[in-house]
Amino acid sequence: MPLVSNALGQALSFSTLMRDEAKSIARGLQRRDPDLLDRLIEQYQHRLFRYLLYITGDRAHAEDFFQETWMRVLERGHQYDGKSKFEAWLFAIARHLVIDWQRTKKAQSLDALTDPELERPLQLANESKPSPLHQMLAQEKEENVQASLLKIRAIYREVLVLRFREELQIEEMAGVLSIPVSTVKSRLYRGLDALRGALQEGAA
Numbered sequence: 001m002p003l004v005s006n007a008l009g010q011a012l013s014f015s016t017l018m019r020d021e022a023k024s025i026a027r028g029l030q031r032r033d034p035d036l037l038d039r040l041i042e043q044y045q046h047r048l049f050r051y052l053l054y055i056t057g058d059r060a061h062a063e064d065f066f067q068e069t070w071m072r073v074l075e076r077g078h079q080y081d082g083k084s085k086f087e088a089w090l091f092a093i094a095r096h097l098v099i100d101w102q103r104t105k106k107a108q109s110l111d112a113l114t115d116p117e118l119e120r121p122l123q124l125a126n127e128s129k130p131s132p133l134h135q136m137l138a139q140e141k142e143e144n145v146q147a148s149l150l151k152i153r154a155i156y157r158e159v160l161v162l163r164f165r166e167e168l169q170i171e172e173m174a175g176v177l178s179i180p181v182s183t184v185k186s187r188l189y190r191g192l193d194a195l196r197g198a199l200q201e202g203a204a
Helices: 002-030 035-056 059-079 086-104 131-137 142-149 154-165 170-177 181-201
Strands: none
Touching: 002 059, 035 059, 035 086, 035 154, 059 086, 086 170, 131 142, 142 154, 142 181, 154 170, 154 181, 170 181
């Protein structure tokens, strides 16, 4: 029992720490604290750029959206209330910028690239066990996985990146993508299946 109590206490302490950090970021953004913005860019720049690179598939576009995303953070920082993780709010801003750009280019948005027949809720494997993606990562070279990710549909690539690269929770992903939790799970299931197929094709 003491071990269980200690583990629970540590988990609660970590959760409290994360909430306090989010609130601190929210207050700093409301003040337009330049030191805070520098720290956030330093902390999240690689994750944000990687996410943009995966959803745009183009380095030049990713660089443009990277700059614009941080401009939006500066302009709209007062809208972040600290109730969610900062990275979830950050990725949502980046995603909306990409979608708006796609619409102005008369291209289909990430949300439009959806077959309703494929969006039925599906049961994922127990998340306490090693995920299929992590199992594949252990077996395949990282560069092969990256190349295969770029071959699958954008809506599937995006959820895989958010879940397994950025390690967002299902509920956080639903907030970023503005879709139900059941749809997130469905896309994860389909995405893992598509990635598995792409990896097999690459190995053939």
